[in-house]
Amino acid sequence: MNESLLQERNDNAREAGHETDTHFARFINVQKSYDGVELVVKGFNLDIRRGEFVTLLGPSGSGKTTCLMMMAGFETPTHGQILLKGDPINDLPPHKRGIGMVFQNYALFPHMSVAENLAFPLEVRRLSKAETKRKVERALAMVRLEDFGDRRPAQLSGGQQQRVALARALVFEPELVLMDEPLGALDKNLREEMQYEIKRIHADLGVTMIYVTHDQTEALTMSDRIAVFNDGIVQQLASPEALYEAPENAFVANFIGENNRLYGEVTETIGDRCQVRLDSGETVLAKAVAAGGVGARTTLSLRPERVSIVSQESDESFDNRFRAEVKEVIYLGDHLRTRVNVCGNDEFILKAPNAKGYASLRPGQSVDIGWSSSDCRALDA
């Protein structure tokens, strides 16, 4: 729907040269401290490709927003370098960076109409009146708010304000757009709708986006790559699939998706597998991902949907099989969310498909459960 805009962007991309395409924006060993005592960001490294959608995901206070603000120019790195298209931008003031930004509460100027808000970045760039008008109209069309140019931001709904903020960040055709929890203030349905909208615009324009959120679903839905932050450090940088399927440490495993945890000690390593004796005494075979050698403490991480109830007639074979007591069953239509007590863990969750033979689960009942060692990841303690 925005072919001309797309065309312009592609031209820009070609002009900028090929070598910046893989190193479009870079954080090199960036550290940030506000008080000279504590580091909020501890050695942040990130290479962003042109056109990529990268999400910085983490709990509040993990340093993700600080990184975004350093890219935007509102915070100065205490140490390290930030590069945009190969040039260091540490000392470049925000207004010279040409980076679009969507703020958490939109930051639409309340004393200007929607069209004036969108015209602001064009006016400061001294575009002609006609050019400004054309671009504003095109940007409004992009977010499907053609008829709202004369309204004040306060007269718009939250979702509409969000679209305006997005249009304003894009109207001056920046190559990089930063978003700081832009959907945080919207209700659930609208949030999902806007996720797809942003995704669509990202695909249409080919613009590079850095997105900050603490909502893992949002991150999984939208991103090409996700950097999971905790405690000022990137815990894992990977695609959504890799993050979910192959978390590299206990924090990521817990933070992304639901997760059963079992604690124990490594007793033996066989190839990429290891034998773990749990604190409750049982022995479990697991995939050695980040566990130490023999004798090291480890956390076993296991997704609920990878645990099966093993019935008598089942011919599935698992290298881990245990007797469990059903504690609680919640009916969710397509599956039964079942809490069981197994291996001394009272909070062990499994998702039993609502298929023949499963519906009879009752609290107090004893069942056999099993899982494959390849789904059970031995991580750091």
Added chain:
Amino acid sequence: MSQSPSVPLTTADGVPLKTSLRRAVRRSKVKAFLLVSPLLLFLGIAFVMPIVEMLWRSVDNPEVSTQLSRTVTALEGWNGDALPDEPVFAALVEDLREGQAARNLGLLSSRLNYEKSGMRSAINRTARQLRAVEPPFREALIEINDTWGELETWRLIQREATPYTLSYYLAAVDRQLTPMGEIVQVPDHLKVHVGLFWRTFWMSAVITGLTLLLGYPIAFLLTSLPLRHSNLLMILVLLPFWTSLLVRTTTWIAILQSQGVLNDVMVALGVIADEARWQMIHNKAGTIIAMTHILLPFMILPLYSVMKTIPPSYMRAARSLGGKPFLSFRRVYFPLTIPGIAAGGILVFILSIGYYITPALVGGQSGRFITNYIAYHMQTSLNWGLAAAIASILLFVVIVFYMVFNRLIGVDKVKLG
């Protein structure tokens, strides 16, 4: 569930809903009223009544109609072309005799003297010789004082016989009525008030402008500094509130007078010569400096309360969209602070046109405000009617400013923090 609108809603036992509601909230209404009644009483006695009294006094005109009641009656139907006839003079003599016996001719003679100079001495001299006066009174009175032979005198008495007068208001704006009833300006050497009104207004405007110039950056700092520092700064802003007005004003005298701290320092530094010390006090400069200082918090606090509500992300957004710092400030931040500027401006301006003590202490002759003249008429010239008229004009101006402000900005924007 819907009921036709013509049938009033009733509660379950048939009492009309409105009655029931009124009964239910009556108790709390009475309680609330009792709580505020001491304040209402105080406001009525200390605020409303003095203002009503002032407004009444500015038009009240009892002297002629009561103390010269016989004369006034006798003058009815007099057309003002020739001197009145004997009965009028006889009535005047009787009125004056009665007035002298009651010893209240002073008020009458002062009142008439405001309108026509020479009236006080005419009445006083006549009163002293009343005992010896015999008919025909017309000739006798003119013999005692020429004033009684002037048409103007009688026209004046006839004109001021009304119980209410606008002549105080005319005097307050340097106007007077001619004997023919036309409104003309008073002679130049008697013009005081209009010039003082203008001076009060323009100096108040300058003071308002200065407080804005000094207060805006401070208010901005207050909102942007880290809490620890901004608290300290807030204390510094509020400090003047905790010091007596008199102390602050006299401190400025100590600093600014020609043998004061500032001049001494400048002489010591060689900036100015000892014999060319600056005159910074007891003139307009003194009033402006001292009042700017004293009224500064009233500008800072409303500005602060507005700036506090502007999220820092607006300026960040403007910067990220490519606005240079000053342009971002001018296009985004400044327009959002206009309600605060207007609120602080109206507050400082209204306070300063009514300011009395500071101009009186540091204003000298040239830095006086109209308020100092109100005090003069209250305490020295004892022309309370004129003082009330000037004060009423000030009140009227303040009300007009307030209404304009309310229309343009809204009074709810005036907050002190």
